[in-house]
Amino acid sequence: MQRYMTLLKEHNIKITPQRLAIVKLMDEQGHISVRDIFERIKENFPSLSLATVYKNINAMIESDFIKELKIVGLDNKYELIKEKHSHLVCQECGDIEDIFIDTTSLTKSVSKESGFKVADTTVQFFGTCKKCAA
Template identity: 60%
Template sequence: MEQYIELLKSNKIKVTPQRLAIVELMDVHGHISVRDIFAHIKANFPSLSLATVYKNINAMVESSFIKELKIVGQDAKYELIKEEHSHMICKNCGKVDDIILETNAIVTSASEISNYNIDESSVQLLGLCPDCQ
């Protein structure tokens, strides 16, 4: 729990028991939706509402502490900011896995073709995970 307190503090986010629980869930699950977070922690915080969880998540997204991951056909998922990575998404079970890919070549070529000045990229690859094949 101590490492989560440090994580919040170093990002200048006020430490509350709810936020600690949210951060711990994200760390354990990797990518998790607000609904799933709520389902996991509501037993520990009987007065907690779904709206409050959304509010906490939004505050943490705004302070660039967690990242929103929009996936077509799924609820948005959230993860702790870490090394830049791409995502593998299973079209059958909805599982999301991190993968480190070399995307510089894609970004450079996209920039050349489009004349865009690209400062952010997000790669999502969809298919069937090993369990669903």
């Protein structure tokens, strides 16, 4: 838990037991929806509401500590901000994996083709994960 406390402190986020639980879960799961967070931690916080989870999530987004991940057809997921990466989305089980690939050449060909000035790139690959393919 100490690691999570340090992380929150570094981002000037007020430490509460709920926030610690959210951050720990997010770190373990990688990408998680608000509803899943709520389902997983509500036993430990009987007075917790879905609205409170949203409030905590929004506060952590504003502090640039976590970010929202929008994936077509799935609930929005949230993840801790880490090195820039793309995502592999399994269409069978909905699992999301990080993949650290260089998107520079992709960005270059897009700019060359369209004259569009690319400021940011996020790539999502849809398909079947190793577990589902087995």
